[in-house]
Amino acid sequence: MDLKQKQYADLGVGEAVYQYGEVIEEKLKARFAGIDALAEFNQLKVLSAFQKNRVSEACLLGTTGYGYNDLGRETLEKVYADVFHTEDCLIRPQITCGTHALALALMSNLRPGDELFSPVGKPYDTLEEVIGIRPSKGSLAEYGITYRQVDLLPDGGFDYEKIKEALNERTRLVTIQRSKGYQTRPTLSIDKIGELIAFIKTCKPDVLCMVDNSYGEFTEEREPSDVGADMVVGSLIKNPGGGLAPIGGYIAGRKECVENAAFRLTAPGLGKEVGASLHALPQLYQGFFLAPTVTASALKGAIFAANIYENLGFPVIPNGEEDRHDIIQAVTLGTPEGVIAFCQGIQAASPVDSHVTPEPWDMPGYDSKVIMAAGAFVSGSSIELSADAPVKPPFAVFFQGGITWPHARFGNLRALQALLDAGVVSGQDIEKAKEKLRKTSK
Ligand SMILES: *Cc1c(COP(=O)(O)O)cnc(C)c1O
Numbered sequence: 001m002d003l004k005q006k007q008y009a010d011l012g013v014g015e016a017v018y019q020y021g022e023v024i025e026e027k028l029k030a031r032f033a034g035i036d037a038l039a040e041f042n043q044l045k046v047l048s049a050f051q052k053n054r055v056s057e058a059c060l061l062g063t064t065g066y067g068y069n070d071l072g073r074e075t076l077e078k079v080y081a082d083v084f085h086t087e088d089c090l091i092r093p094q095i096t097c098g099t100h101a102l103a104l105a106l107m108s109n110l111r112p113g114d115e116l117f118s119p120v121g122k123p124y125d126t127l128e129e130v131i132g133i134r135p136s137k138g139s140l141a142e143y144g145i146t147y148r149q150v151d152l153l154p155d156g157g158f159d160y161e162k163i164k165e166a167l168n169e170r171t172r173l174v175t176i177q178r179s180k181g182y183q184t185r186p187t188l189s190i191d192k193i194g195e196l197i198a199f200i201k202t203c204k205p206d207v208l209c210m211v212d213n214s215y216g217e218f219t220e221e222r223e224p225s226d227v228g229a230d231m232v233v234g235s236l237i238k239n240p241g242g243g244l245a246p247i248g249g250y251i252a253g254r255k256e257c258v259e260n261a262a263f264r265l266t267a268p269g270l271g272k273e274v275g276a277s278l279h280a281l282p283q284l285y286q287g288f289f290l291a292p293t294v295t296a297s298a299l300k301g302a303i304f305a306a307n308i309y310e311n312l313g314f315p316v317i318p319n320g321e322e323d324r325h326d327i328i329q330a331v332t333l334g335t336p337e338g339v340i341a342f343c344q345g346i347q348a349a350s351p352v353d354s355h356v357t358p359e360p361w362d363m364p365g366y367d368s369k370v371i372m373a374a375g376a377f378v379s380g381s382s383i384e385l386s387a388d389a390p391v392k393p394p395f396a397v398f399f400q401g402g403i404t405w406p407h408a409r410f411g412n413l414r415a416l417q418a419l420l421d422a423g424v425v426s427g428q429d430i431e432k433a434k435e436k437l438r439k440t441s442k
Pocket residue numbers: 097098099100102124126177179180181212214215235237
């Protein structure tokens with residue numbers, strides 16, 4: 001047994017799973033080289049924004065109280081705006097999470113009587129209450145903002161005819177979710193988002209297009225704001241926080257949209273001028289600087305997972321070969337036992353709380369029990385190795401993150417070991433998959 005295999009064994013991964021991992025990784029070499037090249041491109045893009053905006057030691061110091069003239073906060077907003085190629089950006093520790101950032105972008109840019117439109121089907125679970133699809137206090141619906149939706153076609157394409165019909169004189173804002181989130185539809189590529197925005201703007205030039213960019217940042221060379229989005233919105237405890245940001249969200253986009261959001265976040269008249277950054281800036285800067293390589297590690301982990309489970313015969317989205325546009329890997333394990341064992345395996349692979357066992361619970365904002373594995377440095381951070389599964393058919397687990405590739409790799413194999421231990425997959429299944437791969441690679 002070589003040294004690496006012994007380390008894996010000491011951490012709970014047996015020989016069958018270990019060897020299977022070796023075979024899968026061998027197959028992915030060329031693919032991973034492409035991801036390294038993407039990381040390099042995005043690293044230089046970020047570095048260039050840091051240098052252009054003269055990020056200095058003084059930028060890392062925070063402010064307290066009102067936070068007037070917060071150099072670090074203002075410079076960071078310029079750095080983000082440059083990376084996203086937008087006029088402005090609001091990025092604050094006062095934005096508590098991605099849902100908050102999205103709610104802020106919507107509530108500040110819509111007025112009573114306006115209509116919000118999603119041309120890509122149902123939005124992320126937590127937005128249902130923001131919009132009022134599921135009634136909630138303070139929803140857009142309570143303020144007289146209506147909502148309309150057109151689903152994707154069965155093949156994942158846009159239903160252009162219905163989209164055209166749905167756009168009306170009250171449509172003010174179109175929300176486009178880049179990532180599949182907790183669904184089993186395809187994630188949208190930047191090209192596809194560009195096509196959709198171009199179509200919508202042809203039908204209705206004055207409509208605002210917002211992209212929920214969560215999980216998508218740095219997975220391609222371009223961002224949605226490079227293909228016409230008026231606003232891109234996301235969470236700092238996902239890709240752009242690089243695993244270091246302890247809190248926060250961002251809204252990058254047209255000056256007027258960002259200003260509306262700032263007035264709503266603080267108060268009319270105050271806007272971006274207040275909001276002390278406290279002690280958060282070093283992590284927000286350094287996290288953003290690390291984000292391209294951290295995202296690349298997570299991308300490798302997702303591709304590794306797709307190949308592991310596809311070869312074992314489980315449905316996976318995206319499949320093992322497809323291009324990637326976010327860091328989420330959906331694996332349909334088909335049974336509650338499967339999703340629970342998977343999440344427990346991920347937890348057991350974590351640097352923090354590896355000794356605890358996650359169980360399904362009624363999480364706020366979700367309509368079924370959810371099991372979550374997250375032994376993360378930042379609580380709930382899903383750029384760190386994590387897995388979530390709503391415990392309902394088709395019993396798909398959503399796996400994401402891994403701030404280093406070696407950890408994403410190990411986590412994947414530790415989860416597979418948990419499935420083996422729970423009897424969801426057998427030693428024979430793994431042996432067969434391995435043989436098949438060995439044959440096809442010859
Ligand atoms: C995670 C996520 C959100 C919400 O972000 P939180 O930080 O969890 O509130 C919204 N949309 C998508 C697509 C997401 O993946």
